[in-house]
Every structure is written in structure tokens, then in C-alpha cells.
Amino acid sequence: MKRVQVFFVSGLFAVLSVFFAVSAATGVENGGYANGQFLVTTDWLEQHVNDPDIRILDRQDIYPKDDFYSKGHIPNSIRMPTSAIKGMKGDIQEMLILKNLVKYLEENGVSPDDHIILVGRSEKLPATTRVFWALDVLGHKKMSILDGGIDKWKTEKRQVTTEVPHYPKVTYAIPALHRDRIMTGEELEGYLGLYDRLGLTVVDSRRPSEFEGKEMSRSSSKLGRIPGSTNLMFMALLTGKDYKEFKPAKEIQEIFASKGLSPDKHLTFTCVSGCFGTVDYFAARLLDYPNVSVYDGAWIEWCKRNYPVEAAQGSKTPAAIQKPKEKQKKAKTGVPEEGC
Numbered sequence: 633m634k635r636v637q638v639f640f641v642s643g644l645f646a647v648l649s650v651f652f653a654v655s656a657a658t659g660v661e662n663g664g665y666a667n668g669q670f671l672v673t674t675d676w677l678e679q680h681v682n683d684p685d686i687r688i689l690d691r692q693d694i695y696p697k698d699d700f701y702s703k704g705h706i707p708n709s710i711r712m713p714t715s716a717i718k719g720m721k722g723d724i725q726e727m728l729i730l731k732n733l734v735k736y737l738e739e740n741g742v743s744p745d746d747h748i749i750l751v752g753r754s755e756k757l758p759a760t761t762r763v764f765w766a767l768d769v770l771g772h773k774k775m776s777i778l779d780g781g782i783d784k785w786k787t788e789k790r791q792v793t794t795e796v797p798h799y800p801k802v803t804y805a806i807p808a809l810h811r812d813r814i815m816t817g818e819e820l821e822g823y824l825g826l827y828d829r830l831g832l833t834v835v836d837s838r839r840p841s842e843f844e845g846k847e848m849s850r851s852s853s854k855l856g857r858i859p860g861s862t863n864l865m866f867m868a869l870l871t872g873k874d875y876k877e878f879k880p881a882k883e884i885q886e887i888f889a890s891k892g893l894s895p896d897k898h899l900t901f902t903c904v905s906g907c908f909g910t911v912d913y914f915a916a917r918l919l920d921y922p923n924v925s926v927y928d929g930a931w932i933e934w935c936k937r938n939y940p941v942e943a944a945q946g947s948k949t950p951a952a953i954q955k956p957k958e959k960q961k962k963a964k965t966g967v968p969e970e971g972c
Contacts, residue, residue, distance in 0.1 A: 664881035666920035670764070671878065672776045674785050677749060681707050687742045687799070691752035691760045692782060704792040706751055706785060710740050711796070714759070717766050718905075724933045725851070726905040728814075733766055734804050741799025744807050747774040754783040754876040758866065758907035761914040765926050768917070771808030777914070783875035815900040815927040820858070821939045827860050833893060834861040835901045837908035838931065845943050849904045851932050856941040858902065858934060864891050866911035884915050895921045902927040902934075 663671065680686055690709040692700035701711040716736035721727035742748065748767060752760035760777055767775050778785070786792065823830055836857050841847040843863040845855040857863075869884055870876040878884070893899055899916055901909035906928040916924045934941070 663878070663918075665918040666881070667918050669774075670776055670914070670918055671779045672749060673779060674788055674790060677706070677778055677785075678790055683747075685746055686749060687740075687746045688749045688751055689742075689763065690782075691750060691756070691763060694756055694759045700753070700782075702794060704786075704794060706782065707791060707793045707795070708797050709751060710742075710799070712736065712763065717762055724929050724936065726932065728766055728769070728906070728928050730766075730770065733770070734806065737804045738802055741802050742804065743802045744772060744805055745774075747776070748772065749776055749778060751778045751785075752781050754781045754872075757781065757870070757876060758903075758911050761910040762907050764917075765813065765910040765913055769810050769813045770806050771810050773807060779877045780872070780875045784877070787874055812923075813925050815902075815925040817927065817929045817933045817937055817939065820900065820927055821937070824859055824940060830898070831896065832898045832900065834858055834927075835891070835893065835899055835909070835912055836861045836863050837866050837901055837903040837912050838863070839865055842904075849931050851904070852935045854935045854941050856943045858931075859940050859942045861902070861942075862891050862893075864888075864893070864912055866908050866915075869911065869915045878915065878918065881919060884919060888916075888919070893921075895919070895923075898923040898925070900925045900927055902930045904931045906930045 665671070677688075681688070686708070688706055688709040689712040690701050690705050691712050692698065692705065693711060694714050701709075705711075716733050717728060718726045719729040719732055721729060737743075750760045750763050760781070764775060764777060820834065823832055827833065836843050838849060838857075839847070840863055842849045843857050843861075845857070848855060864887070868887055869879055871879050879887075888894070893916075899921060901913045901916075901924070903909040906926055909926050909930065913924055913926050
């Protein structure tokens with residue numbers, strides 16, 4: 633009888649050891665996130681950097697002139713240019729073109745079964761979370777963001793390299809198109825005045841000064857915001873000085889609750905061009921909010937389509953058309969010279 637008990641206890645201990653090892657592997661310690669697998673720590677990545685089913689996508693280089701990747705990146709990282717997730721769609725710049733993303737994945741040997749690790753610079757976190765959102769649209773199952781980014785990795789003096797890995801090309805079979813993760817301007821304009829009845833909340837992730845109509849957003853022609861939207865600048869969800877990490881789940885939940893963002897509503901996140909909003913989107917996914925989307929065209933498209941605008945806090949008066957402070961040079965590719 634004692635032998636049976638010993639075997640049982642030993643077996644149970646072994647199972648629990650494996651369980652906790654797997655749990656600790658992907659989730660960030662003490663974060664308390666329902667979807668903790670969407671974040672990985674520097675410790676975890678260092679242990680798994682050579683795993684054959686890991687693909688590390690490096691988002692350090694955002695603008696055409698950037699050259700961070702060539703100066704040092706995490707071993708086995710693949711450079712990911714902004715052109716993979718932003719391009720021209722009709723007359724609107726900086727839009728998600730799925731065929732460009734799929735082409736990039738295929739040419740760099742990324743398959744639907746790979747665990748994608750997204751790495752970027754803390755100061756440009758939205759450029760990383762945008763990739764997460766785009767992969768979410770494709771239905772990719774295993775993907776995570778390195779919490780703290782390349783900044784934390786370097787601060788901890790972990791290995792960096794200038795070697796460029798090469799993986800054989802693959803055919804990326806799209807797992808499942810999640811069209812509900814995308815909100816269009818045409819759809820959103822048609823929902824104006826119906827938010828409550830539709831259970832919809834529009835969350836503007838721009839800076840408060842832009843949301844309140846005191847400062848012009850880049851590449852825009854109007855001051856103000858989408859009528860009925862609420863403001864949650866993504867930096868409120870982060871913590872840290874030398875590098876930025878996501879706050880624990882409890883703190884993010886409290887911030888969401890203070891803005892009236894509950895899991896029973898459909899939350900659509902917007903900003904200037906569909907980057908800042910993806911940080912808020914990612915936080916909602918960490919908390920396992922079921923109905924979330926990103927308005928990709930965002931403020932750039934909203935202004936260009938001349939949709940209704942709230943000019944000031946509590947005002948329903950359309951904002952006057954303004955000239956941007958500095959006119960951004962429009963790239964034919966739709967890849968920004970600034971922003972993310």
C-alpha cells in the first residue's frame with residue numbers, strides 16, 4: 633500500500649512539475665493574465681532561442697532609414713520591415729495588406745505551426761503589437777511578444793548578434809481568417825449614434841491632447857475625435873523606466889473598468905494609423921476579452937472620408953478642417969516616415 637502511495641505521489645509530482653514548467657515558460661511571472669501565453673520573458677526566450685519551431689521576428693527597424701537590426705539583434709531573429717504590415721489600400725496609406733504579410737511569412741520560413749516571438753524597441757511598442765494583431769487576423773495560434781523588448785534583453789546583457797539567419801521558404805496555409813478583428817471606417821460611421829444599442833465602445837488610443845482637439849495628429853486634416861469615443865492612451869498600460877513592460881492584469885482591469893471597457897462589450901480600438909490602438913487591443917487579448925477589433929484606417933482615413941467629428945469635450949459640433957502643422961511626405965508604398 634505504501635508503495636502505491638509513493639508511486640502516486642511521485643507521479644503526481646512529476647505531472648505538476650511539467651505543468652508548472654510549461655505554465656512558467658510562456659506566461660510572465662505574477663502577471664495574472666488569462667492569456668499569459670501572449671507574453672514571454674527574456675529568461676524564457678534565452679532558453680528557447682534555438683528551438684526549431686520558434687521564429688523570432690525583429691521589429692526594430694520601422695522607418696526606411698532605420699538600421700537597428702544590422703547593429704545587433706537576438707540570435708536567430710528575422711528582420712521584419714514595416715512594409716509587411718503597412719501599405720497603400722486605395723487612397724489610404726498605412727493599411728494592413730494581408731497578402732504582403734503572408735508573402736513575408738512564406739519568404740522567411742514562417743509556418744502556421746511555428747511559435748512566433750515578436751521583438752521590438754520599447755519606445756516603438758505599437759509597431760510590435762500591430763504585428764500581433766495582424767497575425768490574429770490570420771488566425772495564427774502560437775504568438776507572443778517579448779515583454780520589455782530588445783531594450784530589456786540588452787539591459788540584462790544577453791547575447792546579441794549581427795548574423796542573419798536563413799530559413800527555407802514555406803507555403804503559409806492561413807489557419808482561419810478572423811474578419812471580426814478588423815473594423816472599417818464605413819462600418820463605424822454607420823454605427824454612429826447606436827453604440828449603446830450595439831454594445832459597442834470605440835477606444836481612441838491617441839494622446840489626450842489629440843483626442844481633445846488641442847493638437848493635430850500627424851497626416852491629418854482635422855482636430856477632434858470620432859463621435860462617442862473614449863480615450864485610453866496606451867502608455868497607461870505600461871510600466872518601467874529603462875524599458876516598458878505590461879502592467880499586471882489586475883491593474884489593467886482597473887484601468888479598463890475606469891473607462892467603462894467591460895468584456896461584455898465589443899471594443900474597437902483606433903488611433904492615428906492603426907498602431908497605438910493595437911497596444912490597447914493586445915492588453916484586451918491578454919485579459920481574454922472576447923470581442924475586440926482594430927479600426928485600421930483610423931484617424932487618417934476618418935478625416936479623409938470627411939466623416940463626422942467631435943471638436944471638443946462634450947461638443948457635437950463638427951471640427952473645422954485645419955491644415956496640418958507639417959505636411960508629411962506621402963510615400964507611394966504607404967510606409968510611414970514617422971509614427972509607427
